[in-house]
Amino acid sequence: MRTPPRSPSATEVLDAVRRHWLPGAETAVHLPVGFGAHHWRIEAAGGPALFATLDEPSPTRSAASFEAAYEAARALQDTGLAGVLAPRESVDGRVLTEVGIGLLSVTSWHSGRTPTEREARGGAHVARTLELLRALHGAPPPGALQRWAPRVGGDLARRVEAVTDGPWTSGPLGEEARGLLRAGLARIGQAERRYRELRAREEARSAHRVPTHGEPHWANQMLTDAGTLILVDWETLAAAPRERDLAALPEAVQRAEGADPGMLELFALEWTLSEVEEYLRWFRAPHTGTADDRIALRGLREELQR
Known part of the structure; x- marks a missing residue:
């Protein structure tokens, strides 16, 4: 999306990433890319960047369906299937966490x-x-x-x-x-x-x-x-x-x-x-x-x- 969401703020996204994926994360910058979901670049001192995504459930796409899809994608990636970029697991073993109005996930950053x-x-x-x-x-x-x-x-x-x-x-x-x-x-x-x-x-x-x-x-x-x-x-x-x-x-x-x-x-x-x-x-x-x-x-x- 081109404009940041009303919720969560970049600060809230950064806090969620620190708690669930990367304690050393230092910045979260909203990226005006794509359409339908919001994205942030997460930076950490001396470490690789992450790509954070906020998906918003709808009447035809539930939170459970997002989680099942991302878990299945991660399983495919773990088998070595080519072309899959799946979300990382959080410290509590999940691929999503609720933040603001949506569901936050992170993947590794690829240039x-x-x-x-x-x-x-x-x-x-x-x-x-x-x-x-x-x-x-x-x-x-x-x-x-x-x-x-x-x-x-x-x-x-x-x-x-x-x-x-x-x-x-x-x-x-x-x-x-x-x-x-x-x-x-x-x-x-x-x-x-x-x-x-x-x-x-x-x-x-x-x-x-x-x-x-x-x-x-x-x-x-x-x-x-x-x-x-x-x-x-x-x-x-x-x-x-x-x-x-x-x-x-x-x-x-x-x-x-x-x-x-x-x-x-x-x-x-x-x-x-x-x-x-x-x-x-x-x-x-x-x-x-x-x-x-x-x-x-x-x-x-x-x-x-x-």
Whole structure:
């Protein structure tokens, strides 16, 4: 996120890191990177830096699901599986601790960069990504691995229709967001009906589930200074059809991998509908028009145009 959260403060994050991971931590600096979670760089005198992340539970993603995903990611990393950057265990053996409005985790710091979207669609990079995903999909499922569960609440179109019936005074972008959602009602309803059909089909073939990252797109990848490709943000790790990850790859690769078109459509629809639901909550809540708010409004518009 581009702007620091209302809670916790950098001081509270630093105190939590000292108590649970690194007693010698000296500074916590908020990083204006990513979207959806907050991040800090943690510095300690004479020691390696840490990367702290604050995840906020929601009605469709509980605290327990974050913890299970991170524990499973740590188990995969401990087996030596390539491309996994999992949270560190705290002094009390956990991967998360409650701080302010969210759940704090830390990983080791890696110097590197996020590939550009265009770069990530290049043949050589796609081949590297596919290699990591094949290894993940073939890995023995860790004991903590949770089953994929739909991230879209029931009757989304009905709820959108009900709450957009009158003005939104929650903030400067509320009315524009409400107008976009109101205009997109028919499209939301159509997507939701198709999503339900495909969910029922997936349930009938649930034996095909494997460990999946969930969102292995370019923004959740990192090219380290050493030239290694790693996947970050493992909070969506779950047992699901491999198409959940293949949906992030070009169509030619999906065909070559024998991906089921219906399952690819299921997870494309889940992404769009879950984003719409998240932005619905976002703009009904108080907001002030920050850079994050404007990014969210642009995201809502893009999802409704898909």
